[in-house]
Amino acid sequence: KAIKKASMELADKMIAQILEKWSQGNNIIIKMIGVTDYKDVADLKDVLKTQINGIKAVDQRKFEGGEVVLEAESRVPAHDIADEISGLPGAPYKVVYTSANIIEIVVNAAADRR
Numbered sequence: 001k002a003i004k005k006a007s008m009e010l011a012d013k014m015i016a017q018i019l020e021k022w023s024q025g026n027n028i029i030i031k032m033i034g035v036t037d038y039k040d041v042a043d044l045k046d047v048l049k050t051q052i053n054g055i056k057a058v059d060q061r062k063f064e065g066g067e068v069v070l071e072a073e074s075r076v077p078a079h080d081i082a083d084e085i086s087g088l089p090g091a092p093y094k095v096v097y098t099s100a101n102i103i104e105i106v107v108n109a110a111a112d113r114r
């Protein structure tokens with residue numbers, strides 16, 4: 001009986017830890033190419049935080065040579081975020097690549113050159 005009780009308590013703790021880890025979300029890398037003005041970076045971070053469902057936090061990792069790398073903590077998969085970004089009316093960028101945890105977008109002027 002004691003072993004069974006200890007096993008059940010351990011299982012309950014493990015389940016709680018697993019659920020906590022899963023509920024923390026995914027880290028998704030968002031690359032933006034063709035950026036010529038830092039305002040575009042600030043605008044994208046604001047859009048991700050306020051208009052895209054499932055984004056919990058956005059951190060900037062790099063801005064150099066026209067490329068921005070952001071890391072977003074998300075409760076939804078990258079393709080869902082890419083779908084929402086693509087559906088933004090009048091957005092000055094478009095999604096050109098997505099994978100399990102990476103989204104690549106280009107500023108429209110750069111997208112037109114691709």
